[in-house]
Amino acid sequence: MTGSAMSFKDRVVLVTGAFRGIGRAIAAAFAEEQARVIINDIGTEDELSGMLLKPPFNNGQTRTMQADVGDSGAVDRMFEEIESTYGRLDVLVNNAGIIRRGSVETVTEQEWDDVIRINLKGTFNCSKAAARLMIRQKSGKIINISSIAGKTGDITSAPGYGPSKAAIDALTKTFARQLAAHGINVNGVAPHAIETDMSAEWSEEKRKAIIEAIPLKKLGQPEDVAAAALFLASDKAGFITGEILDVNGGFLMDYPRISMVICIQANMSSLTPINTV
Numbered sequence: 001m002t003g004s005a006m007s008f009k010d011r012v013v014l015v016t017g018a019f020r021g022i023g024r025a026i027a028a029a030f031a032e033e034q035a036r037v038i039i040n041d042i043g044t045e046d047e048l049s050g051m052l053l054k055p056p057f058n059n060g061q062t063r064t065m066q067a068d069v070g071d072s073g074a075v076d077r078m079f080e081e082i083e084s085t086y087g088r089l090d091v092l093v094n095n096a097g098i099i100r101r102g103s104v105e106t107v108t109e110q111e112w113d114d115v116i117r118i119n120l121k122g123t124f125n126c127s128k129a130a131a132r133l134m135i136r137q138k139s140g141k142i143i144n145i146s147s148i149a150g151k152t153g154d155i156t157s158a159p160g161y162g163p164s165k166a167a168i169d170a171l172t173k174t175f176a177r178q179l180a181a182h183g184i185n186v187n188g189v190a191p192h193a194i195e196t197d198m199s200a201e202w203s204e205e206k207r208k209a210i211i212e213a214i215p216l217k218k219l220g221q222p223e224d225v226a227a228a229a230l231f232l233a234s235d236k237a238g239f240i241t242g243e244i245l246d247v248n249g250g251f252l253m254d255y256p257r258i259s260m261v262i263c264i265q266a267n268m269s270s271l272t273p274i275n276t277v
């Protein structure tokens, strides 16, 4: 779609966890559409402001705001700054998220708490703060970056990541129902196998198996998720709310059969489906 088709010029857009990976690609896509983008991340202000030196963020209308989305006090302070600077927020993309690897036997209480706090509570904190501004302006779009693991459960991630994403899907529908009367759309995007730092830890063997299991026979790119987020945030998606859009190369459409084929091809003794995040 072209810039005019998407119409984000001068809209105020907050993307959480946007220092790298999918969040960065989403922030870049909005910046290219001439939105006024706020880049949030947990890194230092110095790290974040360094992003403003390079395209497409060196456009004079991108800002950075450091905050831990899991900390409601820090989120409230960030939204006070948004309100005093812009007086409004048109789009919130809840992208910040973490994953921990492991199993039922190895997961620690700390790992569980960290994943739930950042992924789920972080999404709640920012959505609640954004809703206050959006209800007042009678418009807004909230996009939650979920995961395929919200549907499949944790397979290679430690128990916590999948439940956090399943809860984000339910939270998406809760906010969509309760904010619809205020002209606010709330939707999710559920990616699978996107090439970022989060997926960089895969072995070559695992990477090949993951690609083989995807009908489109390739990994997704952060820009694929960005395109879905931009669509859902656009006026073109005005009649869509409470939806979770899969961005997974077709992986889920025939999930049990594909998983079995891949396990057989990879000569695995068990029929445990191969999955990532």
Ligand code: NAP
Residues within 6 Å of the ligand: 016, 017, 018, 019, 020, 021, 022, 023, 040, 041, 042, 043, 067, 068, 069, 070, 095, 096, 097, 098, 118, 122, 145, 146, 147, 148, 190, 191, 192, 193, 194, 195, 196, 197, 198, 199, 276, 277
């Ligand atoms: P990533 O490369 O690890 O980037 C995540 C970003 O979030 C990092 O910049 C990180 O900052 C930031 N962050 C972490 N904790 C934060 C906090 N408390 N407050 C604010 N920012 C925080 O991950 P990604 O692969 O781009 O994933 C982005 C989203 O997509 C996540 O929600 C993830 O669950 C979801 N997802 C990814 C995939 C995939 O295949 N990659 C698949 C499905 C879903 P630091 O650099 O300081 O840690």
